Amino acid sequence: MSSPTVDYANVPLPEVRVMTTRLLSAETTEKVLCIIDKIENIRQINMCGENLPRMINSGPAKGNANNHTERRVINVNGHEVELHCLVGSFYIELAVDDKDQLEATVEKIKAAFDETVADGYTIDIGRYSKYRPSLHDYRSA
Amino acid sequence: MAKYKRQFFPGSTAPAKNRRRYLDPKVKLKQLRDVPMDDVVRLMGHRTPGSAYKSIHPPLTEGTEPECPIRKLVVPIEGAAAGDRVRYIQFTDSVYFAPISPYQRAWMYVSRYRGIDTGTLSGRQIIECRERNLEQIAKELIDNETFDPALTGIRGATVHGHSCRLDEHGLMFDGWQRYLWDDSKKEVMYVKDQVALPLDKKIYVGKPASMSDLKKRTTIFRADGVDMRDDKEVTDFYIRIHKLRTLGGYRPFDVKGE
Structure with a gap:
């Protein structure tokens, strides 16, 4: 495995996990992202949710286009993002220097969700995804 | 000896009472909607509405059956007498207070219907039967109180969604989006049949019930309910x-x- 090329690799930056009470439509996801995208000190945003297949992948209709209304390209402040799922959780990694900065950023994220997500959400701060290689990454196939 | 009285389910809470109601064949379940029979046939997708039933054996009245005391004893259901194919309908029930859950469906089906075969999985329940009887049963199950347009899905394949969070309209997740929310009518409409083949026309199955109503009707025990x-x-x-x-x-x- 190659050595890290960026200075934040192997550093457990704080992460904000937002789980929404309801699965969000593409429209709401777009609204949320448009606001979060502008908040400073955010390094990356990952989204998870329920998969929306492009094609019907089994049964008599196999091979047909799925035509799911929520599987589409959304526009986040000029960037096109292709949604593959009905989003239900956000993992927002923060590049902050101290506690005050962290709290200020989290407040802004909360305000963004309060404004756009009507059915509620839970928010947690911690580290929920992998930030450094582990034994598994060195395992040969 | 005292006359045997059939028992269904213990308990005094609302889900227990509902279970008893659904299981007891003497209780007539409330009809909440009336989906036309042709639309039920379209939703299942086994036959074109109006077409003849295909058969897999000659009608029993032709008398080609072998000599058998059991065959003499059992009165065949209408579809079996005519030699219909065996077809199915499968329902998915959300964990979010759907009116009934798969296991109680199995109990209810075997308690209420003859000539069926049913199978339970974690989130879905299939019922197999001779075609013309199946259509009557399917219509009954879609029209009555065990069906909720938002929290019960008619899904023949890829049923994933029963334990997922609901979407913003309160509908159970379906990756194949067989049904959509019609915001103008405030109703749920099916645009694909149970195996996700597109339907020629939209089929409306009515308005979803409110969560407070569903909590009274459900058979599901939950920590955040009963x-x-x-x-x-x-x-x-x-x-x-x-x-x-x-x-x-x-x-x-x-x-x-x-």
Whole structure:
């Protein structure tokens, strides 16, 4: 495995996990992202949710286009993002220097969700995804 | 000897009472909507509405059946007498207070219908039957109170969604989006049949019930609704079954006085 090329690799930056009470439509996801995208000190945003297949992948209709209304390209402040799922959780990694900065950023994220997500959400701060290689990454196939 | 009176389910809480109602074939379930029979046939996708039933054997009246005392004893259902194909409908029930859940569906089906075969999985329940009888059963199950447009899905394949969070309109997740929310009518409409083949016309199955209404109608015990532990009789019933099954499996000589 190659050595890290960026200075934040192997550093457990704080992460904000937002789980929404309801699965969000593409429209709401777009609204949320448009606001979060502008908040400073955010390094990356990952989204998870329920998969929306492009094609019907089994049964008599196999091979047909799925035509799911929520599987589409959304526009986040000029960037096109292709949604593959009905989003239900956000993992927002923060590049902050101290506690005050962290709290200020989290407040802004909360305000963004309060404004756009009507059915509620839970928010947690911690580290929920992998930030450094582990034994598994060195395992040969 | 006292006359045997059939029992269905213990307990005094709302889910327990609902279970008893659904299981008892003498209780006529409330009809909440009326989806036309042709639309039910379209939703299942086994035959074009109006077309003849395909058969897999000659009608029983032709008398080509072998000599058999059981065949003489059992009165065939209409579809079996005509030699219909065996077809299916499958329902998915959300964990978010759907009116009924798959296991109670199985109990209800075998308690209420003849000539069926049913199978239970974690989130779905299939019912197989001769085609013309199936259509009547399917219409009954879609029209009555065990069906909720938002929390019950008619899904023949890829049923994933029963334990997922609901979407913003309160509909159970469906990756194949067989049904959509019609915001103008405030109703749920099916745009694909149960195996996701597109339908020629939209089929409306009515307005979803409110969560407070569903909590009264459901058979599901949940920590955020009625906890099963709140109903002592139900808890004791399941503890007893658990005890007898466990002891019966490895220390049957310890089962005494049960």
